[in-house]
Amino acid sequence: xxxxxxxxxxxxxxxxxxxxxxxxxxxxxxxxxxxxxxxxxxxxxxxxxxxxxxxxxxxxxxxxxxxxxxxxxxxxxxxxxxxxxxxxxxxxxxxxxxxxxxxxxxxxxxxxxxxxxxxxxxxxxxxxxxxxxxxxxxxxxxxxxxxxxxxxxxxxxxxxxxxxxxxxxxxxxxxxxxxxxxxxxxxxxxxxxxxxxxxxxxxxxxxxxxxxxxxxxxxxxxxxxxxxxxxxxxxxxxxxxxxxxxxxxxxxxxxxxxxxxxxxxxxxxxxxxxxxxxxxxxxxxxxxxxxxxxxxxxxxxxxxxxxxxxxxxxxxxxxx
Amino acid sequence: xxxxxxxxxxxxxxxxxxxxxxxxxxxxxxxxxxxxxxxxxxxxxxxxxxxxxxxxxxxxxxxxxxxxxxxxxxxxxxxxxxxxxxxxxxxxxxxxxxxxxxxxxxxxxxxxxxxxxxxxxxxxxxxxxxxxxxxxxxxxxxxxxxxxxxxxxxxxxxxxxxxxxxxxxxxxxxxxxxxxxxxxxxxxxxxxxxxxxxxxxxxxxxxxxxxxxxxxxxxxxxxxxxxxxxxxxxxxxxxxxxxxxxxxxxxxxxxxxxxxxxxxxxx
Numbered sequence: 001x002x003x004x005x006x007x008x009x010x011x012x013x014x015x016x017x018x019x020x021x022x023x024x025x026x027x028x029x030x031x032x033x034x035x036x037x038x039x040x041x042x043x044x045x046x047x048x049x050x051x052x053x054x055x056x057x058x059x060x061x062x063x064x065x066x067x068x069x070x071x072x073x074x075x076x077x078x079x080x081x082x083x084x085x086x087x088x089x090x091x092x093x094x095x096x097x098x099x100x101x102x103x104x105x106x107x108x109x110x111x112x113x114x115x116x117x118x119x120x121x122x123x124x125x126x127x128x129x130x131x132x133x134x135x136x137x138x139x140x141x142x143x144x145x146x147x148x149x150x151x152x153x154x155x156x157x158x159x160x161x162x163x164x165x166x167x168x169x170x171x172x173x174x175x176x177x178x179x180x181x182x183x184x185x186x187x188x189x190x191x192x193x194x195x196x197x198x199x200x201x202x203x204x205x206x207x208x209x210x211x212x213x214x215x216x217x218x219x220x221x222x223x224x225x226x227x228x229x230x231x232x233x234x235x236x237x238x239x240x241x242x243x244x245x246x247x248x249x250x251x252x253x254x255x256x257x258x259x260x261x262x263x264x265x266x267x268x269x270x271x272x273x274x275x276x277x278x279x280x281x282x283x284x285x286x287x288x289x290x291x292x293x294x295x296x297x298x299x300x301x302x303x304x305x306x307x308x309x310x311x312x313x314x315x316x317x318x319x320x
Numbered sequence: 321x322x323x324x325x326x327x328x329x330x331x332x333x334x335x336x337x338x339x340x341x342x343x344x345x346x347x348x349x350x351x352x353x354x355x356x357x358x359x360x361x362x363x364x365x366x367x368x369x370x371x372x373x374x375x376x377x378x379x380x381x382x383x384x385x386x387x388x389x390x391x392x393x394x395x396x397x398x399x400x401x402x403x404x405x406x407x408x409x410x411x412x413x414x415x416x417x418x419x420x421x422x423x424x425x426x427x428x429x430x431x432x433x434x435x436x437x438x439x440x441x442x443x444x445x446x447x448x449x450x451x452x453x454x455x456x457x458x459x460x461x462x463x464x465x466x467x468x469x470x471x472x473x474x475x476x477x478x479x480x481x482x483x484x485x486x487x488x489x490x491x492x493x494x495x496x497x498x499x500x501x502x503x504x505x506x507x508x509x510x511x512x513x514x515x516x517x518x519x520x521x522x523x524x525x526x527x528x529x530x531x532x533x534x535x536x537x538x539x540x541x542x543x544x545x546x547x548x549x550x551x552x553x554x555x556x557x558x559x560x561x562x563x564x565x566x567x568x569x570x571x572x573x574x575x576x577x578x579x580x581x582x583x584x585x586x587x
Contacts (some may be wrong), residue, residue: 216413216414216418217412220412220413220414220454220455223455223456224408224455224456268409269406269408269409272404272406272409272410273409275404275410276404276409276410276412276467277412277422278373278397279397279401280401280412280422280423280470280474281394281397281398281423281426281427282422283426287428288425288426288428289424289425289428289429289434290425290431291417291425291431291434291438292418293431
């Protein structure tokens with residue numbers, strides 16, 4: 001439990017790391033707007049290419065970014081198929097009668113078994129899933145032997161393919177943008193950047209500095225509390241508690257037996273922490289100086305220029 | 321006028337049972353005082369009234385001539401700092417640097433000054449190489465040293481250690497005591513709350529608490545001449561001290577052996 005890394009932050013060098021978190025936050029928002037203004041696939045591909053060039057210049061490993069985006073692949077695949085299945089504009093590209101027959105059901109079962117057997121090869125997980133889906137499609141389309149349960153017509157339209165590619169690339173670019181932000185900015189810097197950007201909200205009574213303090217204390221205590229949870233779990237396991245097996249009801253009971261002491265300890269901790277903060281002269285709402293300082297440097301000026309010109313370019317493309 | 325001046329002070333949480341009763345205690349500048357007592361004797365409560373976390377029901381607590389009231393606590397806390405028992409529960413910052421800075425930020429010290437003081441006091445407690453480290457990667461003793469640096473950086477003249485070593489291993493404990501001794505030599509007023517006699521005996525003066533009252537108060541050399549004081553307040557003398565007090569200079573090896581046997585196994 002030592003040295004827990006919070007969020008996706010990956011220490012490194014390069015200009016993304018030197019940038020002020022405020023520039024990065026505003027940049028990501030502005031560039032997202034710019035991406036949403038683009039209307040054709042070539043435009044998006046150019047944006048993606050520029051993004052990749054930036055990542056290379058910033059010495060970011062594309063492999064690492066792709067890894068960070070992995071949980072979102074499901075979303076991409078879902079979007080892709082959603083568009084293909086439900087967009088019914090333009091000319092027909094492909095029309096196939098899919099049949100659920102004895103032969104195709106047999107083939108699908110065999111494929112499923114094979115797929116699960118190969119699931120150990122985690123590196124090719126994505127390829128295997130694609131192969132599995134393709135296999136299911138082909139067995140539905142061509143293995144219409146034996147008793148037929150049902151059959152339906154599967155049609156792919158030109159516009160559907162276009163839109164699905166478009167939406168997937170757009171999502172890819174947007175996810176890449178936010179991944180770059182979280183990968184190159186420490187959670188604390190991110191909080192501080194947000195605090196600084198929210199400072200004008202003081203007018204309507206939102207105290208951004210206290211908000212930032214709350215976030216940074218929460219971040220600071222996550223490893224401590226995880227450590228505690230592990231200790232309590234070990235203590236309970238040594239007395240026969242089993243957090244993994246048993247029926248759902250038993251599992252819920254186990255979790256409650258973990259949560260109750262966790263809460264009690266957390267309250268005790270927060271009481272102690274409040275005492276410690278108070279005796280070090282912390283008074284909520286009072287003016288304080290700050291040790292960490294955000295600095296707007298040369299890199300930020302260049303980045304701002306880049307962001308403004310990209311936004312302007314996409315506005316021009318949209319209007320023309 | 322004493323540096324710390326407690327007069328006829330009583331404290332209660334509920335209004336019925338008094339946790340502290342008629343405390344009168346004067347501590348001079350530069351003194352090293354150990355407040356000794358077993359669990360429930362009120363020693364930690366006393367510490368909390370000294371830093372204005374708890375308000376006395378009767379009587380007054382004054383630091384450098386100013387009586388602690390809700391209005392004066394911010395000013396009082398510039399002069400008195402406290403290190404608590406649990407190293408984890410008092411670490412506010414995300415890194416060592418942030419944590420040392422926390423108190424100074426509250427005092428509105430300028431950033432340049434803060435960086436200077438952090439460099440100076442981190443070095444003093446031997447944590448200068450850890451400034452960018454997160455608390456999860458530090459040991460308990462290191463966290464306590466960071467807490468000390470954070471209070472030193474606020475430049476309070478008085479430092480309270482509320483069982484600050486009780487959650488540390490023996491080495492870290494010894495290490496911390498070394499720093500406390502050094503602070504005392506530099507002129508800080510040190511108040512150490514503890515239930516361990518060995519630790520308390522490092523101080524010059526002992527205040528023994530029992531059932532919310534001050535049971536004994538004096539220089540350690542004088543109090544050690546009255547072992548019954550310790551026994552009556554349920555404090556166990558370290559073996560070496562018991563031996564030194566009960567055996568005379570001409571004790572034979574057999575007498576030493578008999579003594580050790582009796583005190584270890586025959587209880």
